[in-house]
Amino acid sequence: MIYTVTFNPSLDYVIGAEKLEPGKINRTTRENIYPGGKGNNVSVVLSNLGHKSKALGFVSGFTGEALEKMLDDFGCYTDFIQLDNGFTRINVKINAGEETEINGQGPKISEEAIGKLYEKLDVLTKGDVLVLAGSIPNTLPEDIYERIMARLDGRGIRIVVDATKDLLMNVLKYHPFLIKPNNHELGDMFGVQLETDEEIIEYAGKLKEMGARNVLISMAGDGAILLDEHGKVYQGRPPKGEVLNSVGAGDSMVAGFVTGYLNTGDYEKAFELGIATGSASAFEYWLAEKEDVVKLLKKEPELYGL
Ligand SMILES: Nc1ncnc2c1ncn2[C@@H]1O[C@H](COP(=O)(O)OP(=O)(O)OP(=O)(O)O)[C@@H](O)[C@H]1O
Numbered sequence: 590m591i592y593t594v595t596f597n598p599s600l601d602y603v604i605g606a607e608k609l610e611p612g613k614i615n616r617t618t619r620e621n622i623y624p625g626g627k628g629n630n631v632s633v634v635l636s637n638l639g640h641k642s643k644a645l646g647f648v649s650g651f652t653g654e655a656l657e658k659m660l661d662d663f664g665c666y667t668d669f670i671q672l673d674n675g676f677t678r679i680n681v682k683i684n685a686g687e688e689t690e691i692n693g694q695g696p697k698i699s700e701e702a703i704g705k706l707y708e709k710l711d712v713l714t715k716g717d718v719l720v721l722a723g724s725i726p727n728t729l730p731e732d733i734y735e736r737i738m739a740r741l742d743g744r745g746i747r748i749v750v751d752a753t754k755d756l757l758m759n760v761l762k763y764h765p766f767l768i769k770p771n772n773h774e775l776g777d778m779f780g781v782q783l784e785t786d787e788e789i790i791e792y793a794g795k796l797k798e799m800g801a802r803n804v805l806i807s808m809a810g811d812g813a814i815l816l817d818e819h820g821k822v823y824q825g826r827p828p829k830g831e832v833l834n835s836v837g838a839g840d841s842m843v844a845g846f847v848t849g850y851l852n853t854g855d856y857e858k859a860f861e862l863g864i865a866t867g868s869a870s871a872f873e874y875w876l877a878e879k880e881d882v883v884k885l886l887k888k889e890p891e892l893y894g895l
Pocket residue numbers: 770771772806807808809810811812813827828832835836837838839840842863864865866867868869871
């Protein structure tokens with residue numbers, strides 16, 4: 590089974606507008622509400638690519654209820670922990686030529702609620718995949734992903750971490766199966782600005798030396814670089830297309846990579862499917878469906894188990 594954990598899920602209110610003028614009444618040209626949060630997005634795209642996963646995390650209030658229902662409609666299992674304060678946040682994504690995002694804070698997560706998450710994670714066994722994705726509310730300690738990995742250490746679970754800075758750095762010693770910072774996040778981790786592929790490969794290599802098994806660096810319109818656990822380096826450019834929405838492209842890439850790896854056991858195919866899935870989402874108004882991804886593949890979809 591594949592599990593995703595989203596500490597601070599959301600409903601994403603995605604709107605289009607001709608232009609955005611602060612301080613004025615702005616009218617939309619299009620609006621939709623989707624289930625959001627990075628782990629949930631990974632679950633939705635996994636589902637679109639044929640893998641039903643279980644979405645875990647914390648929800649609260651009527652927005653939390655709506656989120657669970659939507660994820661169910663997208664073909665995901667859900668097993669969220671109910672919080673007794675606040676409400677699951679509504680993040681606003683405005684596409685008015687350029688993209689503007691307003692992300693809420695989300696409810697407070699108590700130690701007791703964290704304990705309940707640990708109990709749910711205790712059932713994971715060898716061969717399971719666990720995706721830990723996204724920021725954590727600022728009321729939680731920065732070592733929470735590390736604590737989860739320490740608890741699951743040695744059980745043969747493949748753990749994917751899509752997070753930034755300390756949240757990511759702290760888990761490397763537990764040998765995550767995959768980490769996926771983007772090129773800017775990679776630079777921030779080392780306090781440097783990375784310009785060239787060579788520099789990115791050098792610093793991604795440092796994350797491997799620190800313990801990550803596979804390091805996937807996404808670079809938006811410039812594609813991605815993978816350093817796999819066998820010492821191979823792959824560089825891939827994305828297909829061409831019109832970018833309609835880049836929110837969730839990184840989450841889609843993670844889902845594509847995991848799908849490619851589970852279907853073929855081959856890192857090159859996982860990498861290619863990751864890029865195609867990330868780009869397919871960037872070229873749609875929301876997360877990619879299977880047909881969107883298949884259109885962008887340069888090879889037969891069957892080669893990727895699709
Ligand atoms: N402008 C673009 N053109 C083509 N493909 C894109 C574009 N932006 C993103 N992608 C695809 O999606 C992948 C992931 O994008 P990106 O590097 O923006 O992830 P991210 O920073 O984690 O994104 P986010 O946090 O918004 O989900 C890229 O490697 C690429 O394959």
